[in-house]
Amino acid sequence: MAGVPQSGVLTEAIVLAGGFGTRLRSVVQELPKPMAPVGERPFLEIVLDELADAGVQRCILAVGYKRESIQEHFGEAYRGMTLAYSIEDEPLGTGGGIRQAADMLEGEACLVLNGDTLFRVDLALLSRRFAERDSLLCVALKVMRDFDRYGTVVLESDGVISGFREKQPMDRGLINGGVYALHKDLFRLKALPPVFSFEKEILEAEVGLRRFHGEPFDAYFIDIGIPEDYARAQEELV
DSSP, X not given: OTTOOSSSOOSEEEEEOOOOOGGGTTTOOSSOGGGOEETTEEHHHHHHHHHHHHXXXXXXXXXXXXXXXXXXXXXXXXXXEEEEEEEOSSOXXXXXXXXXXXXXXXXXXXXXXXTTEEEXXXXXXXXXXXXHTTOSEEEEEEEEEEEOSSOEEEXXXXXXXXXXXXXXXXXXXXXXXXXXXEEGGGGGSSOOOSSOOIIIIIIIHHBTTBOOEEEEEOOOEEETTXXXXXXXXXXXXX
């Protein structure tokens, strides 16, 4: 598949950084959610550190709400990575945001991460699995235990995702960790509206019709969108 390395990490990434941070308003005001401070640095720096450490060379930040605070803080480069900005004048949803940013890719494939979630997966391994399977999409799956907050992903022995299950109490399961390796042809599968959910309109609507792959990781995971977890980040990531 064009643009996909046979070894090493994908060299381009998209980070969704346009979150409003509505649930964090009581503790973080006047900032987009990825810029919420953890210690003395914005959470988004921690996410970008993961990409820089893995060897990503170019990152597109999908920004909207209060985007000036992100652009002024990071500018055009961070730790050797070139930064570009995909500006959403109106919220495009996760799907619309990724698709617009994907139009700015120099290659055909990239990593995708959320700017308010840290999932410390092996990005080189995810990239290799994506290439080996000649896939349009490989999802990093988080191994979870004793939970009821998330829906789960059904993964077959050959690594193909066969379905998604609604939230229910689980002793052990796999959840979508919000980290992807994808080819931009994914957005050419069908007509899509300008604003759409990646999870609903791509993952859930096309599973079983397309060969989407998953790769489980038993790695550190935190989503700062919830005040309790944001408080936990202050303890664990500072």
